[in-house]
Amino acid sequence: MLEIRNLHVTVDGKEILKGIDLDVAAGEVHAIMGPNGSGKSTLSYVLAGREGYEVTEGSILFNGQDLREMGVDERAAAGIFLAFQYPLEIPGVTTMTFLKTALNAQRKARGEEELDAVRFLKLVREKAKPLNVNDEMLKRALNVGYSGGEKKRAEVLQMSLLEPSLAVLDETDSGLDIDALKTVAEGVNAMRSPERSMIVITHYQRLLDYIVPDVVHVLSGGRIVKTGGKELALELEKSGYAAYGADAA
Amino acid sequence: MNEVMTEKAAQNFIDAYESARTVLPGADGWLARRRAAAIEAFAGAGLPHRRLEEWKYTDLRQTLDKAGFAPAPEHKGAVVLPETASASAFSALDRHVLVFVNGRYRADLSKAARLPKGVELCGLADVLTEQWAKDLLERRFDEARQAEQVVDLNTALMSDGMCLRIRKGVKLDKPVHLLFFAADDGASHTRNLVLLEEGAEGTILESHVGEAASFADIVTDVVLGNGARLDHVKLQDESANAVHLATLRGEVGAEARLSSFTLTLGCGVSRGQSFIRFAGEGAEAQVNGAYALRATQHADQFCVVDHAVPRCASNTVFKGVLDGQSEGVFQGKVIVRPDAQKTDGRQMTQALLLSRDAAMNAKPELEIYADDVQCAHGSTVGELSKDALFYLRSRGIPEAEARRLLVLAFLDDVIALAPHEEAREILRGLVSGWFEEASI
Numbered sequence: 001m002l003e004i005r006n007l008h009v010t011v012d013g014k015e016i017l018k019g020i021d022l023d024v025a026a027g028e029v030h031a032i033m034g035p036n037g038s039g040k041s042t043l044s045y046v047l048a049g050r051e052g053y054e055v056t057e058g059s060i061l062f063n064g065q066d067l068r069e070m071g072v073d074e075r076a077a078a079g080i081f082l083a084f085q086y087p088l089e090i091p092g093v094t095t096m097t098f099l100k101t102a103l104n105a106q107r108k109a110r111g112e113e114e115l116d117a118v119r120f121l122k123l124v125r126e127k128a129k130p131l132n133v134n135d136e137m138l139k140r141a142l143n144v145g146y147s148g149g150e151k152k153r154a155e156v157l158q159m160s161l162l163e164p165s166l167a168v169l170d171e172t173d174s175g176l177d178i179d180a181l182k183t184v185a186e187g188v189n190a191m192r193s194p195e196r197s198m199i200v201i202t203h204y205q206r207l208l209d210y211i212v213p214d215v216v217h218v219l220s221g222g223r224i225v226k227t228g229g230k231e232l233a234l235e236l237e238k239s240g241y242a243a244y245g246a247d248a249a
Numbered sequence: 250m251n252e253v254m255t256e257k258a259a260q261n262f263i264d265a266y267e268s269a270r271t272v273l274p275g276a277d278g279w280l281a282r283r284r285a286a287a288i289e290a291f292a293g294a295g296l297p298h299r300r301l302e303e304w305k306y307t308d309l310r311q312t313l314d315k316a317g318f319a320p321a322p323e324h325k326g327a328v329v330l331p332e333t334a335s336a337s338a339f340s341a342l343d344r345h346v347l348v349f350v351n352g353r354y355r356a357d358l359s360k361a362a363r364l365p366k367g368v369e370l371c372g373l374a375d376v377l378t379e380q381w382a383k384d385l386l387e388r389r390f391d392e393a394r395q396a397e398q399v400v401d402l403n404t405a406l407m408s409d410g411m412c413l414r415i416r417k418g419v420k421l422d423k424p425v426h427l428l429f430f431a432a433d434d435g436a437s438h439t440r441n442l443v444l445l446e447e448g449a450e451g452t453i454l455e456s457h458v459g460e461a462a463s464f465a466d467i468v469t470d471v472v473l474g475n476g477a478r479l480d481h482v483k484l485q486d487e488s489a490n491a492v493h494l495a496t497l498r499g500e501v502g503a504e505a506r507l508s509s510f511t512l513t514l515g516c517g518v519s520r521g522q523s524f525i526r527f528a529g530e531g532a533e534a535q536v537n538g539a540y541a542l543r544a545t546q547h548a549d550q551f552c553v554v555d556h557a558v559p560r561c562a563s564n565t566v567f568k569g570v571l572d573g574q575s576e577g578v579f580q581g582k583v584i585v586r587p588d589a590q591k592t593d594g595r596q597m598t599q600a601l602l603l604s605r606d607a608a609m610n611a612k613p614e615l616e617i618y619a620d621d622v623q624c625a626h627g628s629t630v631g632e633l634s635k636d637a638l639f640y641l642r643s644r645g646i647p648e649a650e651a652r653r654l655l656v657l658a659f660l661d662d663v664i665a666l667a668p669h670e671e672a673r674e675i676l677r678g679l680v681s682g683w684f685e686e687a688s689i
Contacts, residue, residue: 048643051635076645088640092658098641101654106645141658158644 321435352437431459503529
């Protein structure tokens with residue numbers, strides 16, 4: 001599904017990723033762990049196509065397509081979804097309007113029929129219920145005045161509605177108490193399927209108790225320095241990142 | 250600017266007065282004397298220009314000299330409105346409609362039958378013999394005399410207008426829609442008179458459309474008696490070759506409420522000025538608006554609210570979106586007189602620049618002579634947030650659609666201040682349509 005080869009990325013002229021190789025097959029969940037400043041968020045933004053993240057070397061193939069040639073919204077329509085660490089507040093655009101616009105834009109881009117208001121409402125309520133997102137929340141402006149937990153639940157709702165084939169979860173656990181974490185993790189786990197891949201980016205092992213990965217990578221100093229099974233996460237919890245490179249925080 | 254040039258447009262207006270004065274409404278009575286005095290004062294002052302503080306960002310003299318408008322002809326035949334959303338705006342609403350073509354009332358095109366008892370609605374020529382109309386035309390609205398020059402011009406040349414009087418305690422059954430259509434090139438001068446007596450209520454919808462190179466000079470004088478309520482929604486969408494100069498003067502009685510909203514989409518140059526004065530305690534004024542400009546459009550909003558008495562509340566919010574090389578202006582002033590304790594006066598202007606070449610000039614001012622008041626003013630100018638655009642696009646929303654959503658969201662909270670619910674939805678639709686045109 002995703003093939004990253006020797007990926008080098010600079011931001012504001014500074015090289016952040018220094019040769020990443022990563023293969024994520026369909027149905028797999030990969031965790032990327034690492035200290036602050038190791039390049040975890042940069043990797044997620046490069047996948048989503050954020051402006052200012054320049055690929056200077058290497059390649060990213062998504063289902064055989066060269067991602068670098070696709071715009072942000074084209075990547076989304078092709079099936080890439082980034083759950084933001086800090087979801088943006090968008091005053092004046094209700095969550096409902098946003099979700100409908102996004103879903104129908106993706107359907108249109110894929111040549112599928114757009115959903116009318118009635119079918120959309122039925123679908124969004126069905127997806128919102130397990131995440132404890134009620135109608136009142138859907139009518140509010142997107143993320144405006146949402147608590148940390150509400151923002152993350154709204155991100156998972158977007159993911160559940162848009163049904164991406166590759167979901168990248170950037171520090172989805174940050175700012176969540178244990179109950180909110182469980183709700184979010186259940187939402188994510190419900191979406192695991194043999195056709196869908198996930199990259200879970202996290203600083204802490206805690207999230208991986210709830211979203212159990214198939215593969216764990218350690219990112220440090222812009223490189224993947226170790227790859228292992230889910231037990232690697234537990235090991236890191238004990239020993240910390242100190243063993244992985246001098247610039248680890 | 251050379252001096253011969255600067256007098257050109259003013260001289261055209263003086264000439265127009267000379268040739269029309271015997272045929273203008275009220276030519277044989279008190280109004281003829283008022284007109285003569287007004288044109289004399291106008292001839293002395295000339296058109297306002299940028300050396301006057303109030304006209305610093307909009308040089309009306311230069312604009313009109315350059316455009317060289319002749320008087321608009323009287324249009325008597327059939328009328329074909331442009332096939333635009335603005336021209337048909339409000340037409341689906343249940344309303345009384347008065348149609349003005351080239352500034353003149355066309356009873357044959359209007360529909361204002363079966364008015365409730367206690368409501369008078371007609372063209373200007375039909376009320377000049379009535380005392381209330383005379384009182385309004387002679388009233389001194391604007392103590393600071395800031396609108397003097399343009400009101401003098403209007404008084405001298407006004408050829409028609411809408412007059413609405415709602416008697417004590419009467420509620421207008423449905424909105425009055427004034428449709429101003431510029432069918433031909435040229436200048437028109439319109440005077441609207443609105444008198445709502447104690448406890449009276451009414452809604453006025455006003456739209457200005459046309460594809461001509463027109464100059465619309467409109468003065469609307471409003472007097473609200475104690476406890477009266479007037480809701481006013483105005484849409485201005487004239488052509489890129491048109492100039493629009495609208496002056497609203499309002500006197501708001503005790504416990505009365507004036508709520509006015511203007512959406513500006515059209516015109517090469519437009520200036521909307523409001524002068525609101527509180528005449529009794531506990532009154533409220535809302536003077537708000539939105540504008541969306543492109544190409545070389547220039548729109549100026551000028552608003553003075555005079556808190557002459559205690560315990561009144563005023564709120565002014567103007568928000569605009571500027572594309573191309575367009576230019577926006579906001580000048581506002583809240584005056585709180587020494588006795589006007591417990592005043593609540595607010596002014597806010599916000600602009601979103603969609604292009605590097607667009608510009609915004611904002612000058613909100615407070616002039617406070619009382620000590621127990623709550624006043625605030627603010628001004629912001631910004632661009633669309635790149636982070637917000639990225640967020641929307643990362644969900645598959647194409648860039649043009651993401652920009653449209655964010656622009657509409659930016660204007661949405663000010664449009665929410667427009668007083669009439671159905672009219673508000675119509676304005677939302679027009680703004681959405683404006684953006685679709687822009688992105689072609």
